[in-house]
Amino acid sequence: MNFDYSKPELEASRLIDLYKAMLKSRMIEEKMLILLRQGKISKWFSGIGQEAISTGITLAMREDEYILPMHRNLSVFTNRKIPLYRLFSQWQGKMNGFTKGRDRSFHFGTQEFKIVGMISHLGPQLGVANGIALAHKLRNEEKVTAVFSGEGATSEGDFHEALNVASVWNLPVLFCIENNGYGLSTPISEQFNCEHIADKGKGYGMESHIIDGNNIVEVYSKVAELTQSMRKDPRPVLLEFKTFRMRGHEEASGTKYVPKDLLNEWSKKDPILNFQEFLRNQSILSEKEEVEIKTKIAHEINDNLEIAFQEKEVDSTLEKELSDVYESFDNEIIEPSQKTSRIRLVDAVSKGLYQSMERHPELVIMGQDIASYGGVFKITEGFVKKFGLERVRNTPICESSIIEAAFGLSVSGIKSVVELQFGDFISSGFNPVVNLLAKSFYRWGQNSDIVLRMPCGAGVGAGPFHSQTNEAWFTKTPGLKVVYPAFPADAKGLLASAIEDPNPVMFFEHKQLYRSVYQEVSEDFYTIPLGKASLIQEGEDVSVITYGAGVHWAIESLKKLELNADLVDLRSLQPLDIQTIYKSVKKTGKVIILQEDSLFGGIASDISALISENCFEFLDAPVVRVASPEMPIPFAKNLEAIYLPNQRFESALTELLNY
Numbered sequence: 001m002n003f004d005y006s007k008p009e010l011e012a013s014r015l016i017d018l019y020k021a022m023l024k025s026r027m028i029e030e031k032m033l034i035l036l037r038q039g040k041i042s043k044w045f046s047g048i049g050q051e052a053i054s055t056g057i058t059l060a061m062r063e064d065e066y067i068l069p070m071h072r073n074l075s076v077f078t079n080r081k082i083p084l085y086r087l088f089s090q091w092q093g094k095m096n097g098f099t100k101g102r103d104r105s106f107h108f109g110t111q112e113f114k115i116v117g118m119i120s121h122l123g124p125q126l127g128v129a130n131g132i133a134l135a136h137k138l139r140n141e142e143k144v145t146a147v148f149s150g151e152g153a154t155s156e157g158d159f160h161e162a163l164n165v166a167s168v169w170n171l172p173v174l175f176c177i178e179n180n181g182y183g184l185s186t187p188i189s190e191q192f193n194c195e196h197i198a199d200k201g202k203g204y205g206m207e208s209h210i211i212d213g214n215n216i217v218e219v220y221s222k223v224a225e226l227t228q229s230m231r232k233d234p235r236p237v238l239l240e241f242k243t244f245r246m247r248g249h250e251e252a253s254g255t256k257y258v259p260k261d262l263l264n265e266w267s268k269k270d271p272i273l274n275f276q277e278f279l280r281n282q283s284i285l286s287e288k289e290e291v292e293i294k295t296k297i298a299h300e301i302n303d304n305l306e307i308a309f310q311e312k313e314v315d316s317t318l319e320k321e322l323s324d325v326y327e328s329f330d331n332e333i334i335e336p337s338q339k340t341s342r343i344r345l346v347d348a349v350s351k352g353l354y355q356s357m358e359r360h361p362e363l364v365i366m367g368q369d370i371a372s373y374g375g376v377f378k379i380t381e382g383f384v385k386k387f388g389l390e391r392v393r394n395t396p397i398c399e400s401s402i403i404e405a406a407f408g409l410s411v412s413g414i415k416s417v418v419e420l421q422f423g424d425f426i427s428s429g430f431n432p433v434v435n436l437l438a439k440s441f442y443r444w445g446q447n448s449d450i451v452l453r454m455p456c457g458a459g460v461g462a463g464p465f466h467s468q469t470n471e472a473w474f475t476k477t478p479g480l481k482v483v484y485p486a487f488p489a490d491a492k493g494l495l496a497s498a499i500e501d502p503n504p505v506m507f508f509e510h511k512q513l514y515r516s517v518y519q520e521v522s523e524d525f526y527t528i529p530l531g532k533a534s535l536i537q538e539g540e541d542v543s544v545i546t547y548g549a550g551v552h553w554a555i556e557s558l559k560k561l562e563l564n565a566d567l568v569d570l571r572s573l574q575p576l577d578i579q580t581i582y583k584s585v586k587k588t589g590k591v592i593i594l595q596e597d598s599l600f601g602g603i604a605s606d607i608s609a610l611i612s613e614n615c616f617e618f619l620d621a622p623v624v625r626v627a628s629p630e631m632p633i634p635f636a637k638n639l640e641a642i643y644l645p646n647q648r649f650e651s652a653l654t655e656l657l658n659y
Helices: 012-037 051-060 074-079 084-091 124-138 157-168 197-204 216-232 260-267 271-281 287-310 318-323 345-359 383-387 399-411 423-437 440-444 488-500 549-561 578-588 603-614 637-643 646-657
Strands: 145-150 173-179 207-212 237-242 340-344 364-367 392-394 416-419 450-456 481-483 505-510 518-522 534-537 542-546 565-569 572-574 591-598 624-628
Touching (some): 012 084, 012 216, 012 271, 012 287, 074 084, 124 173, 124 399, 157 173, 157 197, 197 237, 216 271, 271 287, 340 345, 345 488, 364 399, 383 392, 399 423, 399 450, 450 488, 488 518, 534 549, 542 549, 542 646, 549 565, 549 591, 565 578, 591 603, 591 646, 624 646
Parallel strands (some): 145 173, 173 237, 207 237, 364 416, 416 450, 481 505, 591 624
Antiparallel strands (some): 340 518, 534 565
């Protein structure tokens, strides 16, 4: 097979560099296949036959520009000069790797080498690239971000969302799609019904190109040309690389589903063998030089493998593993000033957000209709005039991609707040929240400096899609923090702390409380520590534990029944103030837990279990939970009243006291 390597004309030294880079990747892969058969690594996703793509792209990029690779892009890692023993340790689950044995294969990133690793869901990294590129654009940095995807992942919604956002915002992202013919065993004819993936770029008003992915000179030269242009004229570009995967999706899959004549055809297009033949024919590479290059690479591989093999198996403790789920953070407690104003909860959220925007000059807010319109609840009304459209960003309707972009901003060291128009809509962005934001710090030390604002709750007749209080989806997900204030002063101080916190925070704001609850609130910036409950009133008869709207229901009922009770407003659900709960329960001996969310699987169940396991000998009655029934939230006012637990709370409380 003859490739045209003559245009554009490159210096002989550059051609040799490209050859060495591809060859090194191939030789490492061949060694890994041996180790896989020997049981010395657990899994391998082969990129044999596709080396020209990741090699050409990486060498065309600058070393300070981020690349987001996938399973089959070994050459990205090797050409970023990562020491091989660290890669080998990563694949063996050892400490010298990048995940401390917590994740396998190429599921890792490294700030040192400007690489951001993938998660198995594939598509989300496209949106992450948008966030990194947005950071460059906000800082007026002439840089490009390159992100890889296979043709299979172009069927995911994340692909379409990411391309749309990149195009609307003119982000300098190079979307690199490796079309190797199969998504695992599914051929492209069953993946999409268009001739070229590059054609999809047209629908987003995006420049796109088709490149021979097995021609290293074409890949390198075209990417170098495009990235140089994109740095001066920021815009996204979609590249489709035509190539083929010569081995299985992963080694256990095999290639029996691929017609033999197709394999034979593509084997003739081997990017390394063809390029090697060209270099020989042009007298650029002699047989002696070829042997020397291969010998040197083989020694490097073996020497680094020996280092990895000599390294001890990973060793840790439960305490150490738990300590790495969240980034440690000493929140500076800033006390509220005495200068106060009587404001609503909605005003407190707005003022707290505004002051954080002043405090952090790079903080970005993103959400639907939040700019000139001010958001559906008018939280950000007037923000554009002060902070501008770059920092108060209207977004397309694509929760998943915007949350991914927020992660990309965090990778670049920029804080962000994402407003979900309604907390219910987080379901459209659930995957990046629970698999990307929640797990990245534990996996490879990358924090998610993000607050997701979640207007939530019933009581306003909004029906099943605008009334959920879905905190239990997230309290069970390690790596996330969950905050749920009931009062304006708490909302302002807790939001400030949530933004200061480098970990991902789900910040729930009850819609019914927005304009119905008033309080004297400090006008200046202040913080309230996350994970500290508030003891609203003290008594001896019973412990009432609740949060959100439940706090106000409890206050009303306790006043009506004239009870002498401890009333604990949790405020933070993750981290949870266990000590305040235990202290109250041990004092009163009776406890009732009230939540608006449906009963089964809610946080009340876990609190009840914790109390039963740790305070059993202090209890004078069974722990009582009061919550909404297992049904969607209805629209009609009378039906919503049946759903909500506030009326049932009083009778349950009375029964508990009479136990």
